[in-house]
Amino acid sequence: MYAQQVDTGSKGLKSLDEMSPEERHFQEKVNAETKIEPKNWMPDGYRKTLIRQISQHAHSEIVGMLPEGNWLTRAPSLKRKLQLMAKIQDEAGHGLYLYSAMETLGADRDDEIDKLHRGEVKFSSIFTYPTLTWADMGAIGWLVDGAAIVNQVPLQRCSYGPYARAMIRVCKEESFHQRQGYEILLTMMREGTDEQKAMVQDAINRFWWPSLMMFGPSDADSPNSAQSMAWKIKRHGNDDLRQRFLDQTVPQLEFLGCTAPDPDLKWNEETGHYDFGEIQWQEFFDVLKGHSPCGVERIQQRKNAIDEGQWVRDAAVAYADKQKANAA
Amino acid sequence: MSVAMQNNQALVEYLLRLADTDMVLAQRFCEWCGNAPALEEEVAMMNVGLDLLGQARNWYDYAAELRDDGRDADFLAFRRNEREYRNLLIAEQPRGDYAVTTAKQFFFDVWHHLVLTGLTESSDERIAGLAAKGLKESTYHRRRSSEWMLRLGQGTEESHRRLTDAVQNLWRFTYELTDTDEIEDQLAEAGIGAGNVGDAWRAEVARVFAEAGLDLPEPARHFYMDGKNGKHTEHLGFLLAEMQSLPRAYPDATW
Ligand SMILES: [Fe+2]
Ligand SMILES: [Fe+2]
Ligand SMILES: [Fe+2]
Numbered sequence: 001m002y003a004q005q006v007d008t009g010s011k012g013l014k015s016l017d018e019m020s021p022e023e024r025h026f027q028e029k030v031n032a033e034t035k036i037e038p039k040n041w042m043p044d045g046y047r048k049t050l051i052r053q054i055s056q057h058a059h060s061e062i063v064g065m066l067p068e069g070n071w072l073t074r075a076p077s078l079k080r081k082l083q084l085m086a087k088i089q090d091e092a093g094h095g096l097y098l099y100s101a102m103e104t105l106g107a108d109r110d111d112e113i114d115k116l117h118r119g120e121v122k123f124s125s126i127f128t129y130p131t132l133t134w135a136d137m138g139a140i141g142w143l144v145d146g147a148a149i150v151n152q153v154p155l156q157r158c159s160y161g162p163y164a165r166a167m168i169r170v171c172k173e174e175s176f177h178q179r180q181g182y183e184i185l186l187t188m189m190r191e192g193t194d195e196q197k198a199m200v201q202d203a204i205n206r207f208w209w210p211s212l213m214m215f216g217p218s219d220a221d222s223p224n225s226a227q228s229m230a231w232k233i234k235r236h237g238n239d240d241l242r243q244r245f246l247d248q249t250v251p252q253l254e255f256l257g258c259t260a261p262d263p264d265l266k267w268n269e270e271t272g273h274y275d276f277g278e279i280q281w282q283e284f285f286d287v288l289k290g291h292s293p294c295g296v297e298r299i300q301q302r303k304n305a306i307d308e309g310q311w312v313r314d315a316a317v318a319y320a321d322k323q324k325a326n327a328a
Numbered sequence: 329m330s331v332a333m334q335n336n337q338a339l340v341e342y343l344l345r346l347a348d349t350d351m352v353l354a355q356r357f358c359e360w361c362g363n364a365p366a367l368e369e370e371v372a373m374m375n376v377g378l379d380l381l382g383q384a385r386n387w388y389d390y391a392a393e394l395r396d397d398g399r400d401a402d403f404l405a406f407r408r409n410e411r412e413y414r415n416l417l418i419a420e421q422p423r424g425d426y427a428v429t430t431a432k433q434f435f436f437d438v439w440h441h442l443v444l445t446g447l448t449e450s451s452d453e454r455i456a457g458l459a460a461k462g463l464k465e466s467t468y469h470r471r472r473s474s475e476w477m478l479r480l481g482q483g484t485e486e487s488h489r490r491l492t493d494a495v496q497n498l499w500r501f502t503y504e505l506t507d508t509d510e511i512e513d514q515l516a517e518a519g520i521g522a523g524n525v526g527d528a529w530r531a532e533v534a535r536v537f538a539e540a541g542l543d544l545p546e547p548a549r550h551f552y553m554d555g556k557n558g559k560h561t562e563h564l565g566f567l568l569a570e571m572q573s574l575p576r577a578y579p580d581a582t583w
Binding site for chain 1: 364480580
């Protein structure tokens with residue numbers, strides 16, 4: 001997902017009996033669905049896990065602006081340009097909002113961004129893929145924001161209050177992005193030329209599997225997932241979320257009049273879900289290691305922006321200091 | 329030609345100048361996407377860009393109605409070439425570093441705010457209404473770029489130097505902001521256009537320059553370039569080539 005494979009530092013779950021009184025009190029609150037707030041005591045692992053997850057999520061929002069920014073100067077109509085600008089602005093807002101939620105845990109935004117730029121932490125694998133045609137703007141809105149929503153709706157009930165509240169606002173906007181993305185594709189399929197229709201199918205072919213990979217590999221046996229679930233940071237397994245996404249997406253795909261690049265995709269009467277083919281996880285792991293067409297470039301662009309902006313931020317600080325000194 | 333028809337033709341030109349200037353500036357803001365000096369500035373610049381793009385669309389819509397030739401706002405934005413574009417020269421200058429963008433935006437915002445203020449009194453109700461709406465946005469834009477002029481002007485040695493360089497380079501293009509041609513004079517006389525805002529522009533720029541600790545150059549002199557009449561710098565062609573690439577490559581497409 002936007003935060004893929006978050007390390008919780010856990011070797012296995014503790015039972016309530018094995019916990020210290022503080023830990024037990026904390027876990028009981030979590031079990032009772034009482035929100036944990038910044039001033040409350042929390043286990044170190046919980047705090048670190050949340051910082052990792054929220055910072056990854058925030059980084060992904062910011063890096064996620066770049067593949068769309070790639071088409072912003074070439075958006076084909078006034079309406080589409082306005083929509084895309086507004087969407088990208090929302091994503092920047094999501095990033096800011098999430099960094100604030102992260103800072104309530106004692107982490108520092110600039111430090112975490114430095115870690116991203118040094119390659120020590122990750123952003124979502126999906127944003128390492130290049131955007132090659134305008135139809136990719138539709139495919140990203142529909143599939144990528146769509147997958148993000150499936151992941152983030154349960155996060156609205158995350159045990160950590162500031163993160164849960166951030167997600168409520170973010171999800172509203174992501175739903176809007178998803179509908180907008182779908183509408184871009186639908187317009188091209190319904191009113192477009194043959195060339196445009198081919199463009200849509202091509203975009204779906206390229207973004208289909210990477211969108212399914214966004215949920216991360218199966219976490220059935222992962223101690224990190226079990227710990228995140230016990231802390232009610234995570235509510236569902238990766239495979240469950242992926243299936244949920246697929247089940248809601250396939251009918252939309254059919255309505256578009258397009259196909260998925262998966263010969264094994266079919267409705268399963270017995271399970272009431274869609275079956276699908278095997279995901280090539282090697283690609284996912286490669287991408288996370290930087291073997292991708294854009295992974296390095298995305299980080300380089302972000303780092304350049306922040307490096308080249310140093311003198312601007314310095315000037316703003318110096319000016320504010322002077323103002324303060326004058327007022328004193 | 330009747331006076332009404334003359335005014336109508338002049339008005340289309342006038343609206344295209346407003347629209348094209350907004351459009352080109354918005355495009356320059358799009359170029360900042362992902363490259364801003366801070367995340368807050370990503371949001372703020374996108375916000376200003378969005379406002380300008382929205383205003384461009386409103387002016388284009390009205391111009392298209394008046395032209396009444398079956399061409400819509402998208403045609404006006406995406407199918408006219410650099411000799412047909414009517415934007416102010418300052419708008420098309422490259423985004424440069426943040427000092428260039430700040431100075432450019434500041435010069436424009438002061439002008440824009442004055443023009444929109446004038447247009448709220450237009451005898452053309454459609455224009456007056458759109459101007460009133462735009463003025464709210466422009467008031468924020470002007471405050472924002474003025475504040476950045478102060479931050480960069482008074483901030484550090486480096487920011488002061490960069491801003492001074494930017495001003496020096498851009499100043500010649502401010503001529504257009506303080507001057508009017510026949511079309512603008514004609515519409516001002518008819519109570520439709522905003523007229524010459526040069527004096528007020530110079531006064532406001534001088535005020536902010538003084539506070540920012542910047543030397544005010546001699547008033548910019550007229551030279552043969554003339555964006556309002558389609559004579560542009562070399563930068564506009566590339567900007568339009570990029571911005572118009574899809575509608576031009578797929579003329580029959582619906583997006
Ligand atoms: Fe987002
Ligand atoms: Fe998100
Ligand atoms: Fe989104």
